[in-house]
Amino acid sequence: MTEAAHRGEPAISFQGVTRLYPQKGGAGDVVALDDIWLDVPQGAITGIIGRSGAGKSTLLRLVNGLERPSSGKVIVHGRDVAPAEGAELRAIRREVGMIFQHFNLLSSRTVFDNIALPLEIAGAPSAQIRPRVSELIDLVGLTAQANRYPAELSGGQKQRVGIARALATNPRVLLSDEATSALDPDTTRQVLELLQNINRELGLTILLITHEMAVVRDIGTHVAVIEGGRIVEAGETYAVFSRPQHPTTRSFLTGVTGVAVPGFIAGRMTPAPQGEGAQAVLQITFIGDHATDPMLSRLAVDRGIETNILAGAIEEIGPNPFGSLIVSLPGPRAAEAQAFLNRHGMMTEVLGYVG
């Protein structure tokens, strides 16, 4: 997707959106969303990442009017969804498809008939439905399964049906509610690839919610991190991954490379050094060209600070290397090592101390 496609009017704009849920027994309101301001660029794949209860589902469901804001506006291609009713709401919903973690297919209908359903509801003539459904079945690679029932399909195939059904009315926006969370890693990769192809080929805007940074890393051009009903960080994925500002973003990134402190060290780690001889356990995140820089040897040569590598991995975000190393080094020199590495464009965090 070119940058040009990401410019211009946003596909979706959340403007000062708050959503309160009254609690039973007058115990005060739950603030599910708290003054959300976020633009979702046209033609982009934007990932909203957050922990359980952060407000992801509520935010997503505002876009097709399944939820209403308590205050603020949700603008989808220039139209405010919040007050929309009747024909106006139906028109918005035709522009916004949605896929779900548990697929939500009708078990009594074949693949073909599940995909045809939104067209039937929209009142399309059957002469138009047949070729459109066949085209969608080809697009998602289910030609051989067209007459099967959901119970006869794998999870990945069911999600393909969900995707085809969501695309039936030619929406401009696709919402994805944890669409790969119930799938194994291989199937997840295939479904994410399909979403990426659809985004490229149809120019469809995708807004997805997930609790897995790997999903954002694999297909997200943009990311927003949500915590306690607030967007704490948002931007192009590479920019956010390169310079995460918020602790929540950093903790999600720690997970994305799958690099963790080995168990035999994690079990002995303390938050503060226990004596002069303690070793600091330092997480170093590398970005861009720095990923290949021999920084640790420079740390040893220039500063005389020796490190032991405990764990490490390098990944790619688009064309950019992105890596993470966990090292141990003498505790009293940790601040100096961090300053040195930070000066050379790396992110560092002391995870704890051993010894």
Ligand SMILES: Nc1ncnc2c1ncn2[C@@H]1O[C@H](COP(=O)(O)OP(=O)(O)OP(=O)(O)O)[C@@H](O)[C@H]1O
């Ligand atoms: N219908 C409801 N009534 C009352 N509180 C609700 C309702 N729906 C959501 N909430 C509360 O709003 C907050 C945000 O919920 P939401 O489901 O949007 O979070 P989430 O990030 O999608 O979580 P998960 O990943 O677990 O689905 C939570 O505190 C939740 O308990």
